[in-house]
Amino acid sequence: MVQSPMPDIATRVYDHNFKLDPIVRSLLDTDVYKLLMLQTIWKERPDVPVTFSLINRSKSVRLADEIDEKDLRAQLDHARSIGFTKKELIWLTGNTFYGRERLFTKEFIEWLRHYRLPEYRLRVEDGQYLIDFEGDWAETTLWEIPVLSIISELRSRASMHGVGRFELDVLYARAKAKLWEKVLRLDQLPDLKIADFGTRRRHSFLWQRWCIAAMKEGLGSKFTGTSNVLMAMDLDLDAIGTNAHELPMVEAALADGDEALMKSPYRVLKHWSRTYDGNLLIVLPDTYGTTRFLENAPDWVADWSGFRIDSKEPLAGGEELIKWWSERGKDPREKLLIFSDGLTVDTIEQVYHQFNGRVRLSFGWGTHLTNDFSDCATEYNSQLKAISLVCKVTHANGKPTVKLSDNFDKATGPAAEIARYRSIFGGENMEQLDVLV
Amino acid sequence: MVQSPMPDIATRVYDHNFKLDPIVRSLLDTDVYKLLMLQTIWKERPDVPVTFSLINRSKSVRLADEIDEKDLRAQLDHARSIGFTKKELIWLTGNTFYGRERLFTKEFIEWLRHYRLPEYRLRVEDGQYLIDFEGDWAETTLWEIPVLSIISELRSRASMHGVGRFELDVLYARAKAKLWEKVLRLDQLPDLKIADFGTRRRHSFLWQRWCIAAMKEGLGSKFTGTSNVLMAMDLDLDAIGTNAHELPMVEAALADGDEALMKSPYRVLKHWSRTYDGNLLIVLPDTYGTTRFLENAPDWVADWSGFRIDSKEPLAGGEELIKWWSERGKDPREKLLIFSDGLTVDTIEQVYHQFNGRVRLSFGWGTHLTNDFSDCATEYNSQLKAISLVCKVTHANGKPTVKLSDNFDKATGPAAEIARYRSIFGGENMEQLDVLV
Numbered sequence: 001m002v003q004s005p006m007p008d009i010a011t012r013v014y015d016h017n018f019k020l021d022p023i024v025r026s027l028l029d030t031d032v033y034k035l036l037m038l039q040t041i042w043k044e045r046p047d048v049p050v051t052f053s054l055i056n057r058s059k060s061v062r063l064a065d066e067i068d069e070k071d072l073r074a075q076l077d078h079a080r081s082i083g084f085t086k087k088e089l090i091w092l093t094g095n096t097f098y099g100r101e102r103l104f105t106k107e108f109i110e111w112l113r114h115y116r117l118p119e120y121r122l123r124v125e126d127g128q129y130l131i132d133f134e135g136d137w138a139e140t141t142l143w144e145i146p147v148l149s150i151i152s153e154l155r156s157r158a159s160m161h162g163v164g165r166f167e168l169d170v171l172y173a174r175a176k177a178k179l180w181e182k183v184l185r186l187d188q189l190p191d192l193k194i195a196d197f198g199t200r201r202r203h204s205f206l207w208q209r210w211c212i213a214a215m216k217e218g219l220g221s222k223f224t225g226t227s228n229v230l231m232a233m234d235l236d237l238d239a240i241g242t243n244a245h246e247l248p249m250v251e252a253a254l255a256d257g258d259e260a261l262m263k264s265p266y267r268v269l270k271h272w273s274r275t276y277d278g279n280l281l282i283v284l285p286d287t288y289g290t291t292r293f294l295e296n297a298p299d300w301v302a303d304w305s306g307f308r309i310d311s312k313e314p315l316a317g318g319e320e321l322i323k324w325w326s327e328r329g330k331d332p333r334e335k336l337l338i339f340s341d342g343l344t345v346d347t348i349e350q351v352y353h354q355f356n357g358r359v360r361l362s363f364g365w366g367t368h369l370t371n372d373f374s375d376c377a378t379e380y381n382s383q384l385k386a387i388s389l390v391c392k393v394t395h396a397n398g399k400p401t402v403k404l405s406d407n408f409d410k411a412t413g414p415a416a417e418i419a420r421y422r423s424i425f426g427g428e429n430m431e432q433l434d435v436l437v
Numbered sequence: 438m439v440q441s442p443m444p445d446i447a448t449r450v451y452d453h454n455f456k457l458d459p460i461v462r463s464l465l466d467t468d469v470y471k472l473l474m475l476q477t478i479w480k481e482r483p484d485v486p487v488t489f490s491l492i493n494r495s496k497s498v499r500l501a502d503e504i505d506e507k508d509l510r511a512q513l514d515h516a517r518s519i520g521f522t523k524k525e526l527i528w529l530t531g532n533t534f535y536g537r538e539r540l541f542t543k544e545f546i547e548w549l550r551h552y553r554l555p556e557y558r559l560r561v562e563d564g565q566y567l568i569d570f571e572g573d574w575a576e577t578t579l580w581e582i583p584v585l586s587i588i589s590e591l592r593s594r595a596s597m598h599g600v601g602r603f604e605l606d607v608l609y610a611r612a613k614a615k616l617w618e619k620v621l622r623l624d625q626l627p628d629l630k631i632a633d634f635g636t637r638r639r640h641s642f643l644w645q646r647w648c649i650a651a652m653k654e655g656l657g658s659k660f661t662g663t664s665n666v667l668m669a670m671d672l673d674l675d676a677i678g679t680n681a682h683e684l685p686m687v688e689a690a691l692a693d694g695d696e697a698l699m700k701s702p703y704r705v706l707k708h709w710s711r712t713y714d715g716n717l718l719i720v721l722p723d724t725y726g727t728t729r730f731l732e733n734a735p736d737w738v739a740d741w742s743g744f745r746i747d748s749k750e751p752l753a754g755g756e757e758l759i760k761w762w763s764e765r766g767k768d769p770r771e772k773l774l775i776f777s778d779g780l781t782v783d784t785i786e787q788v789y790h791q792f793n794g795r796v797r798l799s800f801g802w803g804t805h806l807t808n809d810f811s812d813c814a815t816e817y818n819s820q821l822k823a824i825s826l827v828c829k830v831t832h833a834n835g836k837p838t839v840k841l842s843d844n845f846d847k848a849t850g851p852a853a854e855i856a857r858y859r860s861i862f863g864g865e866n867m868e869q870l871d872v873l874v
Contacts, residue, residue, distance in 0.1 A: 008445045166654045169647075170617050176610030180815070210606075217603045218815075378617075378655075 023153045023205060024079045027115070028088050028230040030145040031199055032097070033241030035229065038141055039108050040247070040275040046138040048250060051395040054131040054147060055412070058387035062127030066383060067154045072129065073122065075150045080117045089113060091233050098238075100279050117143055137250060137396070144391040148200040151389060152371065156203045159383030167378045174376040175203075179211060179369075182345050183218035189352050194219065194363040195240040196226040197340050198370030201386050208370045212237070215369070227364065240364070242280070242308050242338065243272060245403055246393045248287040253396035258424050266298055281305045282338065286312055286406045288425035294324045302328040306336025306360065312406035314339050314351050322359055332359045340364030460590045460642060461516040464552070465525050465667040467582040468636055469534070470678030472666065475578055476545050477684070477712040483575040485687060488832040491568040491584060492849070495824035499564030503820060504591045509566065510559065512587045517554045526550060528670050535675075537716050554580055574687060574833070581683075581828040585637040588826060589808065593640045596820030604815045611813040612640075616648060616806075619782050620655035626789050631656065631800040632677040633663040634777050635807030638823050645807045649674070652806070664801065677801070679719040679745050679775065680709060682840055683830045686724060690833035695861050703735055718742045719775065723749055723843045725862035731761050739765040743773025743797065749843035751776050751788045759796055769796045777801030 056063055084092075089109050097103045118139050121132045131147060133140040160168060186192060196215060202208040212231055215223040225238030232239035247268045255261040265287060273281060281304040285293040290312050302325060309317035318339075322332045337359050339351050348363055355361050371386040392412060393401050402413030402421045411418050493500055521529075526546050534540045555576050558569045568584060570577040597605060623629060633652060639645040649668055652660040662675030669676035684705045692698040702724060710718060718741040722730040727749050739762060746754035755776075759769045774796050776788050785800055792798050808823040829849060830838050839850030839858045848855050 008448075011445075164654075166650055170613060170651075173610040173613030174617070176607060177614040180607050180611070213603055214607070217601075 020074050020078060022078045023075050023150045024146045025082070025205075026088065026230045027082055027084050027117075027142070028092075028233060029149070029199070029205070030142060030229060031197070031227040031241055032229045032232070032239040033227065033243055034142055034145055035092070035104070036097075036241060036276075036280065037243050037247060038138060039104060040243075040271055041141060042108060042111060042138045043275055044271045045250065045254075046136060048137045048254065048397055049135070049395075050137045050140055050250060050393050050397075052133040052140050052143055052391055053394040054129060054151075054389070054391050056128055056387065056389050058389070059128075061387050063129050063151065063155070064124045064127050066158050067129075067151065068158075069122075069124065069129075071154055072151070075154065076120055076122070076131075076147065079146045079150065080119075083114070083116060084112050088233070092229075095233070095239075098280055103276065103279070115142075117146065120147075131391075132394075133391075137393075141246065141393075145200055147391050148389055149202055149205070152201050152386070153204045155383060155387075156371075159381050163377075163381075170378050171373070171376050172207075175207075175373055176210070176214075178372070178376065179214055180218065182369075183214055185345050186348065187219055187222065189222075189349065189356075191356055191361070192219070192222040192348075192352060192363070193224050193361060194222060194348070194365055195224045195238075196228065196231075196369055197240075197364035197366040199226075199228045201367045201389070202370040203373060203384075203386075209235075211370050224362065242282040243284055245284065245287045247272070248284075249393055249401040249403055250396040252288070252421075253399045253401045261421075262296065262424055265293060266296075266301065269301065269304070282336065283307045284310060286310050288402075288404045288421060290317060290320065290406050292426045294320070299328070302330050306338060308338040308340060308364075310341045310405070311410055314341070314347060315354050317406070318351065318355050318359070322355075333357075334360070336360040336362060338362045338364060340366065342367065344368045457511050457515060459515045460512050460587045461583045462519070462642075463525065463667050464519055464521050464554075464579070465529075465670060466586070466636070466642070467579060467666060468634070468664040468678050469666045469669070469676035470664065470680055471579055471582055472529070472541070473534075473678060473713075473717065474680050474684060475575060476541060477680075477708055478578060479545060479548060479575045480712055481708045482687065482691075483573060485574040485691065485834055486572070486832075487574045487577055487687060487830050487834075489570040489577050489580055489828055490831040491566060491588075491826070491828050493565055493824065493826050495826070496565075498824050500566050500588065500592070500826075501561045501564050503595050504566075504588065505595075506559075506561065506566075508591055509588070512591065513557055513559075513568075513584065516583045516587065517556075520551070520553060521549050525670070529666075532670070532676075535717060540713065540716070552579075554583065557584075568828075569831075570828075574830075578683065578830075582637055584828050585826055586639055586642070589638050589823070590641045592820060592824075593808075596818055600814075600818075607815050608810070608813050609644075612644075612810055613647070613651075615809070615813065616651055617655065619806075620651055622782050623785065624656055624659065626659075626786065626793075628793055628798070629656070629659040629785075629789065629800070630661050630798060631659060631785070631802055632661045632675075633665065633668075633806055634677075634801035634803040636663075636665045638804045638826070639807040640810060640821075640823075646672075648807050661799065679717070680721055682721065682724045684709070685721075686830055686838040686840055687833040689725070689858070690836045690838045698858075699733065699861055702730060703733075703738065706738065706741070719773065720744045721747060723747050725839075725841045725858060727754060727757065727843050729863045731757070736765070739767050743775060745775040745777060745801075747778045747842070748847055751778070751784060752791050754843070755788065755792050755796070759792075770794075771797070773797040773799060775799045775801060777803065779804070781805045 089112060092104050093102065093109050118133065118135050120143070121134065123130050133143045186194065196212050198208060198211065208228065209231060212226050212235060216237070225240040226232050227239065227241045229239050231237065248265045251264040251268045252261055255264045269283065283301065283304050285307055307321050318337055321337060325332045325335055337355065340363065343363060343365050352361065367386045373384040377384055395401060400414050400417050402417045404411050404418065404421055404425060526549060529541050530539065530546050555570065555572050557580070558571065560567050570580040623631065633649050635645055635648065645665065646668060649663050649672060662677040663669050664676065664678045666676050668674065685702045688701040688705045689698055692701045706720065720738065720741050722744055744758050755774055758774060762769045762772055774792065777800065780800060780802050789798065804823045810821040814821055832838060837851050837854050839854045841848050841855065841858055841862060
C-alpha cells in the first residue's frame with residue numbers, strides 16, 4: 001500500500017475555518033514605478049486633490065456578475081489593513097535601484113512608515129464595479145496596482161469555482177508548458193533584455209511568481225527583473241520600472257492656460273530629474289501624442305537616456321524615435337527604447353528584429369506573460385481570459401484629467417476636454433489601433 | 438508578505454532521515470494477468486522448476502552504469518519483505534473480475550496469504566544487470582512485474598538526479614499537458630475501449646496513477662480499467678488482463694517429442710479454461726507464430742471469446758483473425774480483439790478505423806501511456822526514454838524455453854532450439870518489424 005503522508009491536523013482545521021485568502025499581503029506587492037512616482041509626487045505635488053477610478057474597457061465582461069461584492073470588499077479592506085513592515089523599509093532603503101544606492105530618501109521612507117491605503121468608494125452600475133479613490137495625490141496613487149491585481153485574481157478564482165481537482169491540475173500543467181514554450185522562443189534572441197511587467201493583470205500572485213521563476217530559469221541574464229517590488233525583494237531580482245501617464249495628466253490639469261498646458265509634459269520631466277538627481281531618465285512621450293511631444297520638446301529632452309513606447313504601434317514608434325535622436329545629433333545606439341504595450345512573443349520578436357543593434361532595447365512583458373490561460377482549461381472558460389482593466393487618475397484639482405495617447409480610441413476624459421487638448425496638442429499621427437489588453 | 442505554510446517538523450525530520458523510498462509497496466502492485474496465470478500454474482504445474490531472467494533488449498543502454506547496484510538490491514529486498522495484506526486478500530476474494538465473482542478460490546487465497554517473493558541472483562556483465570529468479574514456477578512467476586517496474590523507476594530517478602526543482606516542475610507540466618492532448622485525441626473515437634497496461638515500464642508509480650486518473654477523467658466509460666491490481670482496488674476500477682507467453686513457453690519445454698510440442702499451445706488453453714470454468718477465454722496466439730497456430734487449432738478454439746494480437750503487425754493480425762473466424766462460421770462482430778503491443782495514439786487510431794464495427798475491439802495501452810517523456814525535459818535527457826526491458830521465463834524443467842513470435846527478430850532462446858521449434862511450427866508469415874518498446 002502507498003502510505004499517505006501524515007496529515008497535519010492543525011493545518012487541516014485551519015483550512016476548514018479559512019475566512020479570507022488575501023490577494024495582496026504586502027504594500028510592496030506593487031509596481032516599483034508607483035513608488036518612484038510617489039516620491040516625486042510626495043516632493044512636488046503631495047496635496048493635489050485627485051480621484052483615481054477603476055475603468056473596465058472590456059465592457060462585455062460584467063465584473064459585478066462575476067465577482068461577489070462581499071469578497072471584493074473583504075480583499076480591499078484587507079489591503080487597507082497592511083502597512084510597510086520594518087524589513088520592507090530597510091530593504092527599500094538599502095537596495096540599489098538601477099545601480100543607484102539610496103534612491104528613496106530617509107524622509108520619504110519615514111513617511112511610508114505610517115502609510116495606509118486610504119478609503120475607497122464602491123458602487124455597482126450596469127454590471128460594473130465603479131470604484132473611486134479620492135484624496136491627496138500622495139495618499140491615493142498607490143491604490144492603482146492592488147485594486148487591479150485584486151480584481152484580476154478574484155476573477156480567476158471565480159472562473160475556477162467548481163472546477164475539479166484534476167482539471168485544475170491539467171489547467172496549470174498546460175499553462176506551465178505553454179509559458180515554457182514562450183520562454184524557449186524568446187531565448188532564441190541573443191541580445192534580448194526583458195522584464196516582467198505583469199503584476200496588474202496577473203492570473204494570481206502565485207502564478208506570477210511561477211512565471212518569474214520560469215523567466216529567470218529559462219532566460220538567465222536576458223531576464224532583467226520584475227516591476228513587482230515584493231517579488232524583486234523575495235527572489236533577489238532587480239525591480240524594474242519607469243513612470244506613467246498620471247504624472248503628465250495631473251500636471252496638465254493643474255496648468256493655467258493653453259501655453260502652460262502645452263509645456264506641462266516637460267515640467268513633469270523637470271520634477272522627475274530633480275527627484276532622482278539626473279537618474280532614471282526615461283521619457284513616456286505619448287500622453288498627448290508622441291509626435292507633437294517630440295516636435296515641441298526642449299533640446300535637453302534628447303539628452304535623456306531613453307523612451308518608453310506605449311500606445312504607439314511599436315515599429316512606427318521606434319523608427320520615429322531613432323529618426324528624432326539622429327536629427328538631434330544623438331547616437332540611437334546609446335539610447336534605450338522600452339516596449340511594454342500588449343506584447344506577445346510575436347511582437348517581441350518583430351520589434352527585436354527591427355531594432356536590435358540600432359538602439360538599446362528593453363521589453364516589459366505584461367498580460368501575455370502572467371495571464372495567458374487561453375486553451376488551457378479542459379472546458380472553454382471565458383472568465384479565464386484577461387480583460388482590459390485600468391485604474392486611472394480621472395480628476396485633479398477639481399478638473400477632469402485627459403489622456404489622448406497615440407491611439408485615437410484610447411483617449412480618456414470628457415469629450416469637450418479631449419477636444420480642447422486636441423486643439424492644443426494636435427491630433428495627427430494618431431492611429432486607430434485595436435485595444436487589446 | 439506571503440506566509441509560508443507552517444512546516445510539519447516531524448515530516449521534515451523524517452524526510453531528512455529517509456533511507457528508502459520503496460517503489461513496490463504492495464504485492465498487488467502487479468498486472469492482474471500474473472495473478473490469473475498464477476492460479477492456473479498453482480493448480481496445474483506448481484512445481485515445475487523454472488528460471489525467469491531479466492533481458493534488456495535496448496543493449497545500448499548500460500543499466501549497470503545508470504542505476505546503483507546498492508539501490509537496486511535495496512528495492513528488490515524491500516519487495517521481498519512484503520506479503521499480501523488482509524485487506525488485499527479480502528478484496529481479491531470479494532471483487533468481481535470480468536463480472537465474475539470469486540474467480541480466485543479459497544485455497545489459492547490461503548496459499549497467497551503466506552506468499553513472499555523468492556530470492557534473486559544478481560550479477561553485472563558488460564554494463565548490464567543479469568538478474569535470475571530460479572525456483573518452482575508458482576513461486577517465481579510473480580517477480581516479473583516488480584523487477585521491471587523497480588528498474589524502470591530507478592532509471593527515472595537516476596535520470597532526474599541533479600535536475601532542479603523548477604526543471605522538474607516543467608518536466609511534469611509538459612508530460613501532463615502532453616498526455617492530456619493524447620486523451621483528447623482518443624476521446625474523438627466514439628466506440629473506443631481502452632485500458633492501462635503500463636505498469637511494467639512506467640516512469641513511476643505516482644505518474645502511472647496520474648495517467649490512470651487522466652484516462653478516467655477524460656475518457657469516461659471508454660476507459661475500461663487498468664491491468665494494475667493495486668490501482669484497480671484503490672481507484673475503484675476494473676482490473677484488466679489476459680494471459681502471457683510464459684504459459685505456452687513452459688508447456689512447450691515440458692513437451693515430450695515433436696507431436697506433443699506442436700499440441701502444447703492448445704493444452705495451455707485447456708488448463709486455462711479448466712481453471713476459469715469457461716471464463717476469460719482470450720487466446721494469445723503468437724508464441725510460436727499466429728498463422729501456424731490458427732491452422733493447427735482444434736475447432737473449439739474458434740469458440741473462445743477473443744484473441745490478443747501481440748507481436749504481429751496489428752492491421753494484418755486483425756484481418757487474419759477476422760478471416761479465420763469467418764471461415765469457421767463465427768461472426769467476428771461477436772468476437773473480441775485486444776491490441777497491446779507498443780501502441781501509440783496513431784496506431785490506436787489506425788487500428789480503430791480499420792476494425793471498428795467489424796469486431797469487438799479493445800486496447801491495452803502501455804509504455805506510451807505511462808512512460809512517454811520525450812521532449813518533456815528542459816534539457817535533452819536520454820535516460821528519460823523508456824527501454825525495451827523484459828523479464829521472461831528462460832528455462833523450464835531443465836530445458837531452455839523458446840519463443841518465436843510473429844516478429845522474426847523477437848525470437849528468444851538458444852539458436853539450436855529456435856531452429857528446432859521453427860522446423861515444427863514453421864517460420865512463414867513472420868515479418869521483421871522494428872522492435873520499439
